[in-house]
Amino acid sequence: MDVDAVLLARIQFAFTITFHIIFPSLSIGLAAFIATLLVRWRMNGQEHLRRLARFWTKIFAVSFAMGVVSGIVLSYQIGTNWANFSVVAGNIVGPLMGYEVLTAFFLEATFLGIMLFGWDRVSPNLHVASAVLVAVGTSMSAFWILSANSWMQTPAGFEMRDGIAVPIDWFKVIFNPSFPYRFAHMFTAAYLTTSLVVLAVGARYIVAGRFLEEAKTMIRMGLGMVAILAPLQLVIGDAHGLNTAEHQPVKVAAMEAHWDGSKPADLILFAWPDAKAEKNHFEISIPRLASVIIKHDPDGLFKGLKDFPADERPPLLPVFFAFRVMVGIGLLMIGIGVVGAFLWWRKRLFESTWFLKPVAYAWPLGFIAIVAGWWVTETGRQPYLVYGILRTADAVSPVAFGAVLTTLILFVLIYTSVFSMGILYINKLIAKGPQGAAVSPHADGNESAGARPLSVAREATRSALESKE
Amino acid sequence: MDDSLAYALPLIWAAVLATAVTLYVVLDGFGLGLGILFHAEPREDRRDVMMNTIAPFWDGNQTWLVMGGGGLMAAFPKAYGVIMSGLYIPIIIMLLALVFRGVAFEFRWVSKPKHQFWDLAFSWGALVATFTQGVVLGGLLQGLAVEGNHYAGGTFDWLTPFSLFCGAALVAGYGLLGTTWLIYKTDGDLQDWARNTAKVALLLLVAATVVVSLWTPFSVPRIAERWFEWPNILLFAPVPLLTAYAAWRCWNGIENIGNDGEAFVSAVGIFLLGFVGLLISNVPYLVPNSMTVWEAAAAPSSQLFLLVGTLVLLPIILGYTVFVYWTFRGKVRESEGYH
Numbered sequence: 001m002d003v004d005a006v007l008l009a010r011i012q013f014a015f016t017i018t019f020h021i022i023f024p025s026l027s028i029g030l031a032a033f034i035a036t037l038l039v040r041w042r043m044n045g046q047e048h049l050r051r052l053a054r055f056w057t058k059i060f061a062v063s064f065a066m067g068v069v070s071g072i073v074l075s076y077q078i079g080t081n082w083a084n085f086s087v088v089a090g091n092i093v094g095p096l097m098g099y100e101v102l103t104a105f106f107l108e109a110t111f112l113g114i115m116l117f118g119w120d121r122v123s124p125n126l127h128v129a130s131a132v133l134v135a136v137g138t139s140m141s142a143f144w145i146l147s148a149n150s151w152m153q154t155p156a157g158f159e160m161r162d163g164i165a166v167p168i169d170w171f172k173v174i175f176n177p178s179f180p181y182r183f184a185h186m187f188t189a190a191y192l193t194t195s196l197v198v199l200a201v202g203a204r205y206i207v208a209g210r211f212l213e214e215a216k217t218m219i220r221m222g223l224g225m226v227a228i229l230a231p232l233q234l235v236i237g238d239a240h241g242l243n244t245a246e247h248q249p250v251k252v253a254a255m256e257a258h259w260d261g262s263k264p265a266d267l268i269l270f271a272w273p274d275a276k277a278e279k280n281h282f283e284i285s286i287p288r289l290a291s292v293i294i295k296h297d298p299d300g301l302f303k304g305l306k307d308f309p310a311d312e313r314p315p316l317l318p319v320f321f322a323f324r325v326m327v328g329i330g331l332l333m334i335g336i337g338v339v340g341a342f343l344w345w346r347k348r349l350f351e352s353t354w355f356l357k358p359v360a361y362a363w364p365l366g367f368i369a370i371v372a373g374w375w376v377t378e379t380g381r382q383p384y385l386v387y388g389i390l391r392t393a394d395a396v397s398p399v400a401f402g403a404v405l406t407t408l409i410l411f412v413l414i415y416t417s418v419f420s421m422g423i424l425y426i427n428k429l430i431a432k433g434p435q436g437a438a439v440s441p442h443a444d445g446n447e448s449a450g451a452r453p454l455s456v457a458r459e460a461t462r463s464a465l466e467s468k469e
Numbered sequence: 470m471d472d473s474l475a476y477a478l479p480l481i482w483a484a485v486l487a488t489a490v491t492l493y494v495v496l497d498g499f500g501l502g503l504g505i506l507f508h509a510e511p512r513e514d515r516r517d518v519m520m521n522t523i524a525p526f527w528d529g530n531q532t533w534l535v536m537g538g539g540g541l542m543a544a545f546p547k548a549y550g551v552i553m554s555g556l557y558i559p560i561i562i563m564l565l566a567l568v569f570r571g572v573a574f575e576f577r578w579v580s581k582p583k584h585q586f587w588d589l590a591f592s593w594g595a596l597v598a599t600f601t602q603g604v605v606l607g608g609l610l611q612g613l614a615v616e617g618n619h620y621a622g623g624t625f626d627w628l629t630p631f632s633l634f635c636g637a638a639l640v641a642g643y644g645l646l647g648t649t650w651l652i653y654k655t656d657g658d659l660q661d662w663a664r665n666t667a668k669v670a671l672l673l674l675v676a677a678t679v680v681v682s683l684w685t686p687f688s689v690p691r692i693a694e695r696w697f698e699w700p701n702i703l704l705f706a707p708v709p710l711l712t713a714y715a716a717w718r719c720w721n722g723i724e725n726i727g728n729d730g731e732a733f734v735s736a737v738g739i740f741l742l743g744f745v746g747l748l749i750s751n752v753p754y755l756v757p758n759s760m761t762v763w764e765a766a767a768a769p770s771s772q773l774f775l776l777v778g779t780l781v782l783l784p785i786i787l788g789y790t791v792f793v794y795w796t797f798r799g800k801v802r803e804s805e806g807y808h
Binding site: 058061062064065066068069070071072073075076078079080083084086087090091092093094095097098099100101102103105106107109110111112113114116117118121122164166167168170397398399400402403407410411414415418421422425428429 | 524525526528529531532534535536538539540542543544546547549550551552553554557558560561564565567568569571572574575576579580618619620621623624767768770771774775778779782783786789790793796797
């Protein structure tokens with residue numbers, strides 16, 4: 001493949017969006033988690049819930065800031081690097097993103113101020129309401145952005161006039177054929193990702209013997225969500241797959257590395273798909289299982305890659321492998337949920353360090369799965385930017401090669417340094433823990449001294465160690 | 470009916486976008502101004518207070534930039550593509566500078582006591598973002614080469630003495646917004662310092678405004694005609710006169726101890742009048758000299774669809790924005806760290 005401005009623009013967009021997607025995924029889930037904690041606190045008055053909310057709010061703020069700045073970059077990049085896309089699809093994608101700004105961005109960005117700085121300044125009810133509004137805002141933002149993205153995957157409700165897509169039926173545009181599946185899949189993924197992060201942090205504290213009360217709450221809430229959502233995600237993912245098979249059959253063929261549509265498909269566990277030779281090397285597969293999954297029938301036939309001309313097929317390797325990474329992690333999450341739920345039921349959850357120790361390191365799983373899934377769906381749409389209407393190569397801006405290359409290098413340098421610092425700071429906040437975030441640390445110390453002398457003793461040793469650093 | 474809609478909608482959208490951009494310039498302007506002031510005030514405790522005066526609002530303020538970009542794409546997709554391609558370099562640099570500035574708000578507190586790098590990220594991010602915003606404005610005012618629906622110029626066409634001067638002028642302008650905001654939100658030593666600094670910023674801004682106001686008509690005959698032909702010269706004379714009055718009120722406000730909001734309000738007035746001046750020069754062009762609002766407009770069905778939501782939601786957004794400002798009203802003092 002020649003390295004041209006189109007390829008560089010694609011790399012730049014893929015790079016920035018891969019970074020960006022991590023933060024909203026966490027913000028959507030965390031905002032809901034914090035709002036839930038605060039609502040529960042208002043209902044039962046348990047102070048540790050408020051401490052926990054305040055602790056996670058600090059992490060939320062860091063993650064949210066990174067999501068905002070990388071999101072602003074994206075919204076302008078559509079114009080800087082994909083000017084022709086905005087001409088062809090701007091009539092449709094523009095208003096959808098406009099509604100995202102109007103209904104979601106302003107809501108979350110404005111009430112974030114009260115959520116972050118209103119702890120001792122506004123009434124508790126107003127503060128809780130602000131947290132709820134921020135959570136609502138982040139969810140609505142996901143609604144609109146996934147509607148826009150789904151429209152690019154399965155365009156509907158428009159007609160082409162002089163090469164420009166013009167909206168005819170906004171209801172069909174917004175609720176285009178793949179939108180419900182995509183929205184449910186992504187939304188669940190965001191909650192699942194956050195739940196796993198919360199669970200992992202809780203597990204980390206239990207293993208270290210710190211913040212036991214808060215840790216147990218985090219483990220219960222995080223694990224409960226994982227146990228419910230992980231299997232549910234399998235069902236939603238399956239439905240989404242059927243929808244993709246209907247509307248974007250070549251994407252499914254690439255996900256499965258399924259070449260010959262006239263034969264029932266085997267489920268390939270591993271292979272090295274070879275686009276030139278049109279076959280798979282080193283294939284390990286289970287006969288007919290892919291037909292069962294895609295068509296819900298062992299003899300079911302669905303289109304293979306050979307049914308499409310070579311210049312209509314997406315790049316195989318990223319789609320094929322990213323799909324396997326996503327599904328593999330999904331199954332692992334189901335495993336964590338099942339084992340955890342069993343231990344919980346046997347009342348051995350908080351003693352089972354053999355389970356909690358590895359779980360404490362499981363926090364990145366959801367992010368990896370989301371990025372992998374995003375790659376499957378975005379790369380699988382190629383060579384189109386708007387499926388069937390606008391090829392990626394025709395969407396690019398008239399911008400010079402050198403300009404795109406320079407800015408790409410800048411993006412890589414700045415994003416990797418700034419955002420690895422962000423992750424470092426989040427880790428620093430987690431290491432410090434919810435106690436440090438409490439309203440009045442002395443009152444908290446006394447309270448826990450009465451309740452759990454042992455943990456406080458450990459606490460004191462640990463903070464003594466930390467202060468030496 | 471359809472024709473009159475196609476005529477009116479682009480004008481309404483131009484007004485909506487003008488409002489969004491103005492709100493962005495004023496609101497994020499004083500936030501960026503505080504970052505610029507960091508260069509002149511190295512004391513950490515004062516920097517803490519300066520950041521605290523803006524911390525609860527910056528995110529909402531910055532959202533107007535997204536509204537400006539998103540609205541431009543939705544209502545005028547052709548102009549969006551042309552402007553973003555033509556001003557590619559300054560826009561990307563502005564975005565990257567805003568990345569540093571934006572994360573610095575959170576990172577600075579979390580990384581304390583080792584926060585020096587994020588002080589630099591905040592101050593240089595603000596300075597570079599401001600300068601490039603001025604360059605973008607200058608580059609736009611010069612006009613962009615357009616063929617069909619696309620930008621047809623070179624990568625560095627924007628780079629002229631005029632656009633660079635606009636960048637410098639905006640640094641002075643945001644500096645004034647930042648200092649006068651500090652006068653309003655602080656007291657004591659910090660306020661005294663802000664008053665002294667505000668005078669410098671005001672003088673610089675007035676000088677820059679005079680230069681830009683003369684430079685633009687002399688370099689673009691179309692604009693000179695519009696301003697200086699009879700009876701326009703009489704019709705538009707209030708704009709420079711009112712600007713001079715606002716500058717005078719601003720100076721008074723800076724010196725007038727006890728009425729701490731006056732200087733800021735006057736500074737905002739100077740910006741609004743400058744914006745009116747830009748409108749007079751360029752209506753009905755969206756990309757000056759090459760693309761009118763009608764040429765750039767999206768399909769009427771697109772403009773109408775988003776306009777309905779905008780007219781309903783914009784007042785609500787303004788309402789809760791005011792509410793949050795009111796919630797965090799009053800002076801910010803050193804002792805009350807939000808974090």
